[in-house]
Amino acid sequence: MRSKQQPNRGKRQHLRLKVWLEADDGLVTLSDWRASLLEAVQRHGSLVAAARELNVPHRTAWQRLHEMEERLGARLVDTSSGGAAGGASRLTPAAEDLLRRFTALRAGLDEQLAERFRAQFEQDA
Amino acid sequence: MRSKQQPNRGKRQHLRLKVWLEADDGLVTLSDWRASLLEAVQRHGSLVAAARELNVPHRTAWQRLHEMEERLGARLVDTSSGGAAGGASRLTPAAEDLLRRFTALRAGLDEQLAERFRAQFEQDA
Numbered sequence: 001m002r003s004k005q006q007p008n009r010g011k012r013q014h015l016r017l018k019v020w021l022e023a024d025d026g027l028v029t030l031s032d033w034r035a036s037l038l039e040a041v042q043r044h045g046s047l048v049a050a051a052r053e054l055n056v057p058h059r060t061a062w063q064r065l066h067e068m069e070e071r072l073g074a075r076l077v078d079t080s081s082g083g084a085a086g087g088a089s090r091l092t093p094a095a096e097d098l099l100r101r102f103t104a105l106r107a108g109l110d111e112q113l114a115e116r117f118r119a120q121f122e123q124d125a
Numbered sequence: 126m127r128s129k130q131q132p133n134r135g136k137r138q139h140l141r142l143k144v145w146l147e148a149d150d151g152l153v154t155l156s157d158w159r160a161s162l163l164e165a166v167q168r169h170g171s172l173v174a175a176a177r178e179l180n181v182p183h184r185t186a187w188q189r190l191h192e193m194e195e196r197l198g199a200r201l202v203d204t205s206s207g208g209a210a211g212g213a214s215r216l217t218p219a220a221e222d223l224l225r226r227f228t229a230l231r232a233g234l235d236e237q238l239a240e241r242f243r244a245q246f247e248q249d250a
Binding site: 011012013014015016017018019020021022023024029030071072073101102104105109113116117119120121 | 138139140143
């Protein structure tokens with residue numbers, strides 16, 4: 001058993017990884033967080049419920065979605081008019097397609113990097 | 126030949142990827158940029174020359190290094206006193222070790238992700 005402090009290598013470190021997509025102008029079109037937002041809309045069929053799950057104001061969720069739609073030049077969410085809850089929202093086929101591609105891009109990456117990190121930083125050489 | 130505009134998928138997107146390490150307190154200990162800084166010191170034997178290569182003020186380079194040393198609890202650069210140029214700087218064995226591990230962690234990752242990105246976002250399904 002080894003100390004968590006990795007005495008030969010200074011203090012313990014943690015791995016961080018971010019993957020995102022940008023438009024030509026450098027603005028973010030899709031990221032891990034934005035993909036989570038789309039997934040939450042897909043799961044709940046509601047932007048209000050998605051925002052609640054991600055613990056952000058409804059307005060923030062709406063703004064992020066709207067930004068993505070502008071930057072991608074594609075509609076991502078269809079919202080039916082509704083009552084106080086803001087109506088039902090569902091992903092468009094374009095959003096589902098985008099999410100599927102991003103999920104495939106990210107697949108297994110955290111696990112692969114975590115494995116490498118363990119080999120390089122947490123085991124005896 | 127396909128249009129760069131990917132007409133079926135809205136506007137063209139670009140892949141971005143960041144890998145970094147943090148200490149327990151969430152502060153960055155090593156990142157792609159910080160690894161470049163260590164590599165530049167290694168190559169030039171001089172923090173001044175490394176800062177010039179990375180196009181940052183000498184003071185910024187020095188601060189980043191000093192931060193990393195504090196956060197890691199290890200000395201990364203040995204500097205011999207010198208004249209106006211600030212003397213010679215060289216990586217400590219701890220820094221060389223850290224850089225070697227980080228390089229192994231990152232190895233081939235950009236290429237792998239770029240390949241996945243092409244498959245998912247730039248080719249016909």
